[in-house]
Amino acid sequence: MAVLHSAPKYASNDGVIAELSESISVWMLSAEEKHGECIFTVRRDDIATVLQTLRDDHKYQQLMEIAGADYPDRPERFECVYMLLSLTKNHRIIVKCSTDENTPVPTVTTLWPNAGWLEREVFDMYGVTFAGTKDLRRILTDYGFEGHPFRKDFPMTGYTELRYSEEEKRVVYEPVELPQDMRTFDFLSPWEGSDYVLPGDEKADGAPDVDKPKVTETPADTGAGEQAEENAEEGTDAVPPNMIEVEISDKEEGGEA
Numbered sequence: 001m002a003v004l005h006s007a008p009k010y011a012s013n014d015g016v017i018a019e020l021s022e023s024i025s026v027w028m029l030s031a032e033e034k035h036g037e038c039i040f041t042v043r044r045d046d047i048a049t050v051l052q053t054l055r056d057d058h059k060y061q062q063l064m065e066i067a068g069a070d071y072p073d074r075p076e077r078f079e080c081v082y083m084l085l086s087l088t089k090n091h092r093i094i095v096k097c098s099t100d101e102n103t104p105v106p107t108v109t110t111l112w113p114n115a116g117w118l119e120r121e122v123f124d125m126y127g128v129t130f131a132g133t134k135d136l137r138r139i140l141t142d143y144g145f146e147g148h149p150f151r152k153d154f155p156m157t158g159y160t161e162l163r164y165s166e167e168e169k170r171v172v173y174e175p176v177e178l179p180q181d182m183r184t185f186d187f188l189s190p191w192e193g194s195d196y197v198l199p200g201d202e203k204a205d206g207a208p209d210v211d212k213p214k215v216t217e218t219p220a221d222t223g224a225g226e227q228a229e230e231n232a233e234e235g236t237d238a239v240p241p242n243m244i245e246v247e248i249s250d251k252e253e254g255g256e257a
Contacts, residue, residue: 011091013038020093023057024050037094044076044097048106051082051095055111060084060093063108066118068126070152076100078128082108104131125150144173 016038017031027046032039042050054060062085069079076098085092099105107130108115119130120139127148130136138145146159157176165172 011086011089013091016091016093020054020058024053037092039094039096042095042097044099044103044105047080047082047095047097048108048111051084051108052111054084054093054095058086059088060086060091062087063112063115063118064092066115066122068122068128068150070126070150072152074098076103078126080105080122080128099128101127104129106130107132109133124148127151 013033013036017033017040020038020040021028021031024040024042027042027050028040029043030041040050051063063082064085065081065083067081067083069081071077071079077100079096079098081094081096083092083094097105105128107119109119109132116133116135117139119133120135120137122128123130123136124138124140125148141149147154149158155176159176160173161176162171162173164170
């Protein structure tokens with residue numbers, strides 16, 4: 001039985017920016033279509049009002065994701081990116097706003113309850129705070145974690161490292177230490193190769209002579225020939241082991257007969 005649905009298989013972006021821009025023009029900073037997506041940049045303090053307008057008046061019912069982005073060179077280095085889905089239109093749009101390290105973004109947990117988990121993730125990874133949320137704890141990193149891993153200035157090794165202490169009989173956290181005395185840097189391109197012998201290469205006789213390919217001069221070099229065929233016809237004295245048929249009763253298998 002064919003099932004008909006009011007939503008089209010594919011919704012075009014034609015006219016979407018013009019229609020939505022008219023509704024949110026008071027709070028909007030810019031609108032563009034990029035990589036096949038309709039992207040609206042709005043003022044930070046009005047993000048909740050904009051998203052509610054899009055949900056109630058334009059049927060973008062679901063909040064699919066809240067993502068973050070870090071641009072350290074900007075005065076407001078962080079972007080909060082909201083991705084909305086319209087089930088009735090089968091269409092997605094992106095709404096984003098910017099903020100800095102100290103200015104909170106209004107929460108949208110009053111519009112979508114799942115925003116609480118998403119805002120906690122952005123806070124954990126980027127350090128962006130959200131005003132009005134009831135629970136803003138880390139969600140992906142461990143207890144006592146320092147810093148925010150998705151920031152561009154976060155060190156690749158982190159600020160602390162953990163190890164098991166035999167003296168204290170527990171896992172302890174310590175500042176990361178990278179001693180340089182046992183490390184060597186040659187700064188050579190891996191495609192050019194190093195000018196020293198790598199461990200294990202001292203056993204090699206040198207690079208193979210590619211100008212002299214390895215070939216078999218006669219059939220005997222491959223193990224083939226008339227003698228090999230005669231030996232194959234004679235067969236071998238080896239015989240397979242005798243197979244003994246053993247009857248196993250249910251009692252011997254662990255069950256009762």
